[in-house]
Amino acid sequence: MCRHLAYLGAPVPLRALLYDPPHSLVRQSWAPRDMRAGGTINADGFGVGWYPAAPDPASGLPPGSIPGTATPREDGEPLRYRRGTPIWGDTALPQLAAVTTSGAVLAAVRSATVGMPVSETAAAPFAEGRWLFSHNGVVPGWPDPLVPLAAGLPVRDLLTLDAPTDSALLWALVRHRLRTGTDPADAVGQTVTEVAKAAPGARLNLLLTDGRSVVATAVGHALSVRDTGDAVLLASEPLDDDPGWRAVPDGQLVVATPAGVRTRALAGA
Ligand code: GLN
Numbered sequence: 001m002c003r004h005l006a007y008l009g010a011p012v013p014l015r016a017l018l019y020d021p022p023h024s025l026v027r028q029s030w031a032p033r034d035m036r037a038g039g040t041i042n043a044d045g046f047g048v049g050w051y052p053a054a055p056d057p058a059s060g061l062p063p064g065s066i067p068g069t070a071t072p073r074e075d076g077e078p079l080r081y082r083r084g085t086p087i088w089g090d091t092a093l094p095q096l097a098a099v100t101t102s103g104a105v106l107a108a109v110r111s112a113t114v115g116m117p118v119s120e121t122a123a124a125p126f127a128e129g130r131w132l133f134s135h136n137g138v139v140p141g142w143p144d145p146l147v148p149l150a151a152g153l154p155v156r157d158l159l160t161l162d163a164p165t166d167s168a169l170l171w172a173l174v175r176h177r178l179r180t181g182t183d184p185a186d187a188v189g190q191t192v193t194e195v196a197k198a199a200p201g202a203r204l205n206l207l208l209t210d211g212r213s214v215v216a217t218a219v220g221h222a223l224s225v226r227d228t229g230d231a232v233l234l235a236s237e238p239l240d241d242d243p244g245w246r247a248v249p250d251g252q253l254v255v256a257t258p259a260g261v262r263t264r265a266l267a268g269a
Contacts, residue, residue, distance in 0.1 A: 003028040003042055004108035004124060004134040005239070006207050006214040009231020009258045011053040014097035017105055018048065018087075021239035029087045029109040033237055034222045036203075042109035045123030046090070047082035049132040050102035051211035078104075078211060080127055084120040104211035106132040113138045113166065122163035126171040130210040133174060135167035136221050136236055137203030142166045145199035149173060170195065174208060184208055185255050188215045192253070193268045204269065207234065213257045218248040219269045225254060225261055232256045 005025055007017055018025050023033070029042040083090055087109050108124035116122065124134035139146060146169055150158060153176055162168040170191065177187035192204045196219065203220030216223060216234050226233045226244045234256060238245035248254055251269050255262045 002108055002110045002124070002134070002136040003032055003236040004106070004136050004205075004207050005233065005235035006107075006209050006216065006256075007103075007105045007231070007233050008209070008212070008214060008256065009103055009228070009233075011101045011103040012105075014048060014050060014100045014102065014105060014107075015094070017233075017239070018097050018107060019094065022241070023237060023239050025107055025109060025235075025239075026087055028237055036221060040111075042111045043086040044112035044118045045082065045084040045110040045120060046087035046108060047080060047110075047123045047125050047134075048093075048097075048105065048107040049078045049080040049125040049127060050100065050106075051076070051078045051104040053101055053103050076130055076211065078106075078127065078130070078132055080125060080132070082120050082123045082125075084118055084123060104209065106134060106207055106209050106214075108134045108136070108207075113142070116142075116165045117163060119163060122165050122168065124167065125207075126162055126168065126175075128175055131175070131178060132207075132209050132211075133171045134207040135170050136205040136207075137166075137219070139166040139170075139195065139199045139202045141199060143169070145202075146195065149194060149198055170204070170206065174206070184210065184213070185215050185253060188217060189253050189266055192217050192219060192266055196266075196269045205236070213255060216248070216254040216256065217266060217269070218250055218252050218254075219266065220250065223248040223254075225256065227256070227261045231258050232261060 125132040205221040208215045
């Protein structure tokens with residue numbers, strides 16, 4: 001199954017999450033430790049979404065940017081780089097990750113479920129406005145168990161799904177709730193509960209962020225959190241041997257900000 005992570009805290013270069021740690025996301029793409037029998041490697045695409053760091057008041061540029069080259073975004077929306085190929089073979093990402101600094105990042109590497117297409121648009125993060133979303137897992141029997149839930153979505157959403165995959169439909173279900181003003185933790189929690197009921201045995205590790213907080217679930221797959229008081233990192237697998245990593249118990253929903261982590265049980269998961 002895919003591996004994913006989310007970071008909130010002081011701005012760091014993307015390479016500090018993707019490449020530098022001993023068990024970085026790039027390493028997890030080819031040597032994951034805990035796939036729970038859901039595939040072996042994560043070779044079917046990847047994506048990184050990041051929120052530009054707040055501009056430095058003196059220069060007006062994001063911290064760490066090279067004068068004359070930065071393109072600051074002031075609308076609060078993230079930037080995204082996705083590909084439908086293995087992250088380890090991407091020639092642009094190492095440089096991009098070295099020069100790009102952000103205090104809010106969501107990244108994923110994908111192991112496509114058998115029968116689902118391999119394409120850039122099927123790779124997380126899925127995005128709209130300020131939101132970034134990722135799913136690690138599978139809906140058994142896809143698509144049949146989710147037909148009744150899909151029928152509750154606007155036809156336009158179904159016609160414009162990122163890809164014909166379980167993950168893209170889960171994003172459409174969460175997004176529909178967000179668009180109607182549902183609290184993000186409730187949008188994720190309600191979606192997991194209804195999908196778990198419709199498709200027993202579904203593995204539903206979700207990540208959702210707006211760059212200020214992260215909502216995550218652990219349902220059927222590994223998830224760990226490291227909270228240092230001024231930064232928080234959630235990842236399918238710990239990125240290093242830091243004793244601060246804690247495994248999130250199965251069936252839990254996490255709401256994390258740099259100031260703290262709250263956990264609650266998910267109904268019906
Ligand atoms: N089932 C999803 C897909 O194929 C997610 C895969 C995963 O977690 N490996 O895109």
